[in-house]
Amino acid sequence: MADLKAHERVLAQHLELRNMLADIEAALTERADVLHVSGLIANLADRIVAHFTMEEQGGYFTEAMLHSPHLVNRANALMAQHPRLCDQASRVCEGPPSNGELELWWHETQRRFAEFCEALLEHEVREDRLLQEAYIRDIGSHD
Ligand SMILES: [Fe+2]
Ligand SMILES: [Fe+2]
Numbered sequence: 001m002a003d004l005k006a007h008e009r010v011l012a013q014h015l016e017l018r019n020m021l022a023d024i025e026a027a028l029t030e031r032a033d034v035l036h037v038s039g040l041i042a043n044l045a046d047r048i049v050a051h052f053t054m055e056e057q058g059g060y061f062t063e064a065m066l067h068s069p070h071l072v073n074r075a076n077a078l079m080a081q082h083p084r085l086c087d088q089a090s091r092v093c094e095g096p097p098s099n100g101e102l103e104l105w106w107h108e109t110q111r112r113f114a115e116f117c118e119a120l121l122e123h124e125v126r127e128d129r130l131l132q133e134a135y136i137r138d139i140g141s142h143d
Contacts (some may be wrong), residue, residue, distance in 0.1 A: 006027070006060075009054065010054070013051050014092055014124050021120070021121075024040045024111075025117070037093070041093040041113070044125070048086060048089050052086065054081065055082075060127070071133065074130050075130060078126055083117075086114050089120075092112045
């Protein structure tokens with residue numbers, strides 16, 4: 001049987017990350033407070049580093065996946081995206097706005113955040129699909 005705990009932990013963290021993205025999106029749309037938004041984005045970047053570390057330390061590798069070279073290759077390709085995504089997350093929010101450049105700061109932060117969201121969500125959806133395939137395959141093999 002697949003290691004459901006690892007599988008479920010990855011999926012639960014994906015949900016948590018999506019909620020964090022939605023909160024940041026809302027805060028950016030409101031443009032309420034630079035420090036608040038900067039803090040949310042810094043928290044997200046930290047959380048992503050921890051999430052990727054968990055995945056790299058075995059979160060993906062269910063027993064079922066280890067029996068399928070095809071799935072292992074896909075898992076390795078996804079993990080190879082982690083350094084670039086971490087780097088992108090750390091560059092979404094570039095310091096406090098300079099004097100008179102508040103509008104530009106919001107605009108650029110929103111733009112970088114939207115680009116990052118797209119890249120991260122694509123990555124996570126592919127992981128969800130991979131885990132689902134490994135899990136379903138494993139259930140099938142035990143019928
Ligand atoms: Fe990942
Ligand atoms: Fe993930």
